[in-house]
Amino acid sequence: MRSLPLALAALLLAAPAARAADVFSPGDLSRAHAALSGLQNCTKCHPRGEQLSQAHCLECHRELAPRVQAGQGFHGRLAPKERDCWACHHEHQGRDAALVEWGPGGARRFDHARTGAQLGGKHQAVACDRCHDPRLVQDSAVRKLLAEQPRRKTYLGAPALTACASCHFDEHRGQLGADCARCHRDGGWKPAPGFEHARTSYPLTGKHARVACAKCHAPAAAPAAEPGALTAPVHPDAFARYRPLAHASCLDCHKDAHEGRFGQDCARCHTTEDWRRIVSGAGAERAFHQKTRYPLEGAHQTVACVACHGPFRGEPARFKPLAFGACTDCHADAHAGQLARQGPAAGRCDRCHEVRGFQPVKFGLEEHEKTRYPLAGAHRVVACAACHPQEPRLADRLPEATRAELARRGRPARVSLAVYALAGDLARCETCHADPHQGQLVRPQGCAACHAVDSFHRVRFDHQRESRFALAGKHASAPCAACHRPEPGPSGAAVRYKPLAVACAGCHQDAHLGQLAPKEGGPTDCARCHGADDWKKTRFQHQPPFTDYALTGKHLKVACAKCHPAVQVAPGTLARRYRGLPRACEACHADFHQGAFRGFEPTRFSR
Template sequence: MYRLSSLIFLLLGCLPLLAQSPHGDDLDMDCVKCHNPGGWNINYQTIQFDHSKTDFQLEGTHANVDCKLCHSTNVFDQAPMDCASCHLDIHSQSVGNDCVRCHTSETWLVDNIPELHEANGFPLIGVHSNLSCIECHNTDSSNLRIDPLGNECIDCHQDDYAATQNPNHQQAGFSTDCIECHSPLGFGWDSESINHDFFPLTEGHNIQDCTQCHTTGNYSDASPECVSCHQEDYAGTMNPNHSSSGFSTDCVACHTTSPGWMPAVINHDFFPLTQGHNIQDCTECHTTPNYADASPECVSCHQEDYAGTQNPNHTSSGFSTDCVACHTTNPGWMPAVINHDFFPLTQGHNIQDCNQCHTTPNYADASPECVACHQSDYDQTNNPNHLAANFPTDCVACHTTNPGWTPAEFDHDGQYFPIYSGKHREGEAWNDCVECHANPSNYADFTCFTCHLQPEMDDKHSEENGYEYLSSACLQCHPTGD
């Protein structure tokens, strides 16, 4: 019995040693997922290990590689994951050791060279798109080193810059940033690819011979000012005479770069040439060779029009000689819009025939006073009789400019006696003006006794000294009707 117990103890103690995995303590899976009971050989067709759940997925050619090529020891998690551990760096560390920057797990061939260059800040455009790699990256005889180059033009084109004589780039102090003058989309250094946007070479300026403008070896000496090349053209022009007229020497103020200086578009915004002023012959207004002599004042050209106008007579009426006060530049001076704000022509005053108010040739004679036109209306009005009532002759005190004089607003309470407020309005105390103004021919005459009868008034005032039964006495003691 003692021997049997010792044997069992020995077998149980050895079981952990017999079951210990040679793949390391971190691999926790059943052996039968890779091995079979017949031996330790692995059948790759039936292996059940899922490599996609690790930190290194088997993609492309990696999926067909024998496990032992990467896992040289039986401890699987000791396999390195960086490219350089398995793959020889034929580029000699010139591009780093991260192969996936350029290569994929499918093939070593690189088919995204333009994208790689663009990501590196140097897109392969223009002539650069047709170059072989070794034309720029030629640092060793094997053509396998791809040492990084600078992204600046001068990094590759220093010799081109130094050797160029027409123009001499160094002497002229040209920028070493080639794209300031040459297009990166071009396929050569010819003049057509020069970026001359700082001074556009259009039409008459589209000159192939640079020396016509750049007269010295230093191309930076050329001035962008028009007169630096066109002083003789400016001085020699007589129609109009640019010098005597004081025209600007900045040719683009009037001209484009069209050959022959035509068409010329003069910026006449200081005096817009619209409608009747749209005159093609400049000499109609500019009567002297010095175009600067022409005055912008209307009367300088239109004095005869002003003096000859009779309907209305501008001279006798004292109208302004500034034509634009009433007229536009329409030919024939019509329509004329007179600024009549000093006396608004609204409603009943909106009269088309000026002569209804302006009865004399001198329009300045017309008075703005209402009675100047409406004296007869004032005199003939009987309900109420304005003349007898001594109403003011300033019609706007009661009337608007509505035709028919209504509605009329008379301030009886403020100017005379409160009839629209207080006791004389309570209970609709009166209905018609004649209740107080019994004499329709004289509204200055009034009576209180239509409503306030004598016996009753005598009783109420029996104790008042100096009491008189007179309407004037009533107003004197009761000016507000209380």
């Protein structure tokens, strides 16, 4: 019997260490703990002479220790006697054994409330990995652990269920803050049961309560989503505009049906219940004002009393004495001093405006006749805005003291941006109009040398006296565009007027293809033979000085084409030949003597 233990001891000493491990190990470690296999690593989990302890497990799983100590999360919320790791995580079950026992139904049936975070609504159907994504981990210790062990899987460090923006894209693009739970619930994004318009700065009353949200909160173009985001927007191209949204005045949303004739405080007469129902007594409240030195008329009838009488910041209400002799006693100069005049008319806005409304103005053609530029001709039908454009910088000309006073009275600073004080010499067309000729026809008297204000297209230009090329013959009936064509210029295309060539070759193609050009070179002098009245009627005589080959005898009756045939100089192009023609008789005529008089010299026999 004593020989059996000795034999076993000898066998163990002779076998390799790996063989010994197989004998003593209750089974292979899981893949996660495979690095701890072997007899030399047993004491890392099984201390000599001691049982397994939670402390040994937490020496490796450092991310769990703070939560256990604080009583947080699934492990921290377990009862102390239930915290033995090996009670749930069984080892030595093989390489592919799962270390987490989820219980009946697996991970999908896990009671998430045991972690301290109760899943509700649509969160219950979300796959675990959607929330437990390493990219969503916010805990610094867990992030460090994952950085050191990239293949490590953990359910720790997921964002809190109340931090919606950690997982979900903000469909409001930051307009309403990050506390989504103020309006929404996890049962669904729509509707938003926590939202009440009555708690906003604009409670809905009357018919406003029935208006569709999109009527006031119109879609706005959405910025591009950040690359690499975990979640994409439901509506990537547009989002509802909630802030900022102007709502201080009815006119921020509604068109003024009265076109400014009754001021801008719509609520003095209308309510949200029904805009057609006028508030009773609004006019009666001011009946007493008609007995004062300043009866209210036009748009003044709808102005709030406080607008004229106060109280204003730092000043109590005042009813007399109040200045009202001129509009500027109450109103700021909306034209920023452009229309100020010297003398009795200075500051009199009623030269153009009426108390029934700022617009329309009563400044027309008759009033324009009294300005330094009376309107004439086509200028009388030009829209005012064409000569008086908008200039945003005019708003900067309102004095700061005036702005401060308007702000103190709670009134807006309104400035007309139309330019009325025009600079430059208004007698010169180029002060307002661009030069369509791009400097070709500069004259001391300017555009008026040719054009009149009644019509730009009716000109006074005399081609015979005012140009270096008097029109004669058929030139007089040629359309202008035949000689003056558009050409590229420094400011775009412009009709070319000067300089232009006056020689025939400058406009006309040489029908003779240079045959009749001077021998010393240069263009053909067409005028030697042709006139401007009819180019087919020529002055050419087949005698000197036109040619050194004078026609005599029967040659005078020969048709020109007999000696000057048409020659094809290019496909589809014919030209008469005038130069390089033979002069010997036999070049044109047949020898009826058949060579009998070849070499005959008549002068020798005449002696």
